[in-house]
Amino acid sequence: MNKQNFFYTIKINHSNFPALKNFELGICSEKKVFIKNIENILDKNISNKKDYQIHQYSDFEEILENSDGIYIDIKDAKTDIKKFEYTKRCINKHIAVILSTPFFHSVNKAKEIFLLAKRKRVFCTEVLAGRFLPQFEKIIETAKNGPESAELGDILQIAAGFSCTSVSESKSNSNLTYNSSSLYSLGIYPVSLIYKFLGIPNKIASAQEFNSHNFDYNTNAILKYYRNSQNLQNELLASFYCALKNSNDLLFDKFHYNISVLGTKNCLEFSDSFAPLDSFFQELDQIVNLIKKDQIINSHWTPEDTINVLNILQKIKDNSI
Numbered sequence: 337m338n339k340q341n342f343f344y345t346i347k348i349n350h351s352n353f354p355a356l357k358n359f360e361l362g363i364c365s366e367k368k369v370f371i372k373n374i375e376n377i378l379d380k381n382i383s384n385k386k387d388y389q390i391h392q393y394s395d396f397e398e399i400l401e402n403s404d405g406i407y408i409d410i411k412d413a414k415t416d417i418k419k420f421e422y423t424k425r426c427i428n429k430h431i432a433v434i435l436s437t438p439f440f441h442s443v444n445k446a447k448e449i450f451l452l453a454k455r456k457r458v459f460c461t462e463v464l465a466g467r468f469l470p471q472f473e474k475i476i477e478t479a480k481n482g483p484e485s486a487e488l489g490d491i492l493q494i495a496a497g498f499s500c501t502s503v504s505e506s507k508s509n510s511n512l513t514y515n516s517s518s519l520y521s522l523g524i525y526p527v528s529l530i531y532k533f534l535g536i537p538n539k540i541a542s543a544q545e546f547n548s549h550n551f552d553y554n555t556n557a558i559l560k561y562y563r564n565s566q567n568l569q570n571e572l573l574a575s576f577y578c579a580l581k582n583s584n585d586l587l588f589d590k591f592h593y594n595i596s597v598l599g600t601k602n603c604l605e606f607s608d609s610f611a612p613l614d615s616f617f618q619e620l621d622q623i624v625n626l627i628k629k630d631q632i633i634n635s636h637w638t639p640e641d642t643i644n645v646l647n648i649l650q651k652i653k654d655n656s657i
Contacts, residue, residue: 341410341418342368343393345402348378350387353617355625362403362431364396364422366410373613381617396422405432405459405627407620411521413441420445423460427452432459432627434620438520443646450639459627461634462642464528465612466591467619475595475606479532488599494533496526496576497594518555518578519544519649522591526576527652528645529595530559534574536644538562542656553580557652 344363348356365371371390378388393399399406406426410419420440426433427449439462440446453460466472478487500522517523537559545554554577561572595606626634633639 341366341396342371343396343399344371344374345391345393345399346374346378347389348382348387348617350382350384352381353621355621355628356617359624359628360402360404361620361624362399362406364399364406364408364410366412366415370409373611374616377613377616396425400425400429400431403431405434405624407434407436407463409436411436411438411517413517413520416441416445420449423449424452427456427458427460430456430458434623435460435462437462437464437524438649439642439646441520443643443650446643446646450643454632457632459632459634460639461623462637463616463619463623464525464637466525466610466615467636469608469610469615471606471608475529475597475604476532478597478604479529487602488597488604489601491533491597491599492572493596493598494530494574495594495596496529496574497578498522498526498576499579499581499592501581501590518552518580519653522578522580523555523557523576523652524645524649525591525593526578526595527648528641530574530576531641531645531648533597534559534561534572537574537648540648540651540655542652544653544656554578555652555656559648 342365344365346361346363347359348361350357363371363374371392375390379385382388391402393402406422408419408422408426410416410422419435420442423433423435433453440449449460467476539560540557541560542555542557544552544556546552556577557575559574561574563570563572590609590611592609593607597604622636623634
């Protein structure tokens with residue numbers, strides 16, 4: 337069944353988002369509720385509604401003609417090919433494109449898109465929900481030091497737990513996990529964090545549970561890393577679990593996470609809940625700033641990062657029991 341997609345442009349003129357001023361942002365979403373979330377976030381951050389304008393269009397070609405850059409919010413594997421088509425059309429029109437996570441479910445599609453963007457010299461990147469929340473900034477800042485840091489010492493173990501309440505567009509819809517994936521919609525966050533700390537794992541063991549529509553609603557994984565210490569090969573483990581839960585809340589799709597990083601000097605623990613759109617416009621503002629400077633690559637999350645994480649996700653899926 338082909339899903340209906342929804343097309344909008346947003347124009348913002350507000351000091352909270354300086355780079356987004358005079359930038360017509362197109363949005364393509366497979367969820368009608370997404371624009372309600374957007375309006376909610378704008379209302380919270382912008383007191384005067386005159387400082388932002390939202391226009392709806394009938395098809396993708398119209399937002400291509402009316403946008404300086406386009407954000408594509410399609411996550412479902414079944415519509416991955418539509419996301420791929422839209423992204424190619426943006427790049428071939430020399431319009432910057434920003435994709436929701438996961439970038440694609442297919443590593444080969446991701447590689448093809450990045451090669452096309454590089455050849456056409458068009459900015460193309462992926463957004464990561466929560467990137468600018470204070471706790472995540474601290475985690476990412478710590479991760480920049482690699483497996484050895486002044487604060488942690490040598491990293492010995494990482495454990496992460498993520499759960500999420502799935503959004504439904506209808507309160508009468510009881511099958512809320514139909515278009516969700518604990519691995520690709522949710523697991524991408526702990527995998528990205530672990531990758532930032534430790535890089536590509538040497539071995540992977542995983543297990544998944546599926547619903548009646550063959551969508552995984554629970555994923556557990558252990559990522560094994562080997563490192564030499566005094567001529568001995570030591571094993572370092574990073575583990576995570578992801579669980580999708582049901583909710584009738586139309587406006588707030590909540591992420592809940594617990595992350596602990598054990599080092600020889602210290603142990604850091606992070607635990608919180610947030611709505612994925614909490615830092616949406618802060619991240620977009622930074623991305624648009626790069627686009628306005630004629631940058632081709634997002635320095636905060638490079639194509640190589642996206643490809644490596646997608647490869648890890650694919651191996652988790654392939655090695656699952």
